[in-house]
Amino acid sequence: MITKAAQITILVKDLEEAKKFYVEKLGFSICADQVFSSDWRYLTIAPQKDNATVFELVKAETPEQEKLIGNQSGGQILVMFESDNIKNDCKAMKEKGVVFHGEPTAVPGGKGVGFEDLYGNQFDLYQPD
Secondary structure (H helix, E strand, C coil): CCCCCCEEEEEECCHHHHHHHHHHHCCCEEEEEEEEECCEEEEEEECCCCCCCEEEEEECCCHHHHHHCCCCCCCCEEEEEECCCHHHHHHHHHHCCCEECCCCEEECCEEEEEEECCCCCEEEEEEEC
8 A cells, every 4th residue: 555655756957956946945955965876866855854755856867858847747736835834935935036926825725826946847835724
C-alpha cells in the first residue's frame, strides 16, 4: 500500500541558481546536498527540513528535459503549498522578488494566491480557514 509521497522532481537550468531561489526567496531548507559523482548531485529542499515530501532539484541534461523547465505541469499548478499566515508569507516573498498572480483571495476552504518560481513553474499558496 502506498502511504505517502516522498519526493517530487523539479527540473532546473542551474542547481545553484535554483537552490538560492528556493532557500533565499521562499525560505525553504536544504534537506540533502550530496555529490555522488561528477555528473550526479543529489539536492533536495523542502519548506521545512522535517517535511515528509521533499523536492529534488535536477539539472536538465537533454533537450527534451530543457523544454520542460518552467512548464512541468503543462501550465497548471505544479504544487500547492500550505501557509499558516498567507498575508505575511505573500508580503515577505514579494519583497524578495517572487512573482505573484494577485493577492490572496477567498477560495474553497480558505484563501489562496498563485505564484511562480524563477523558471515560471506555477505554484499556489493556500491558507485553510
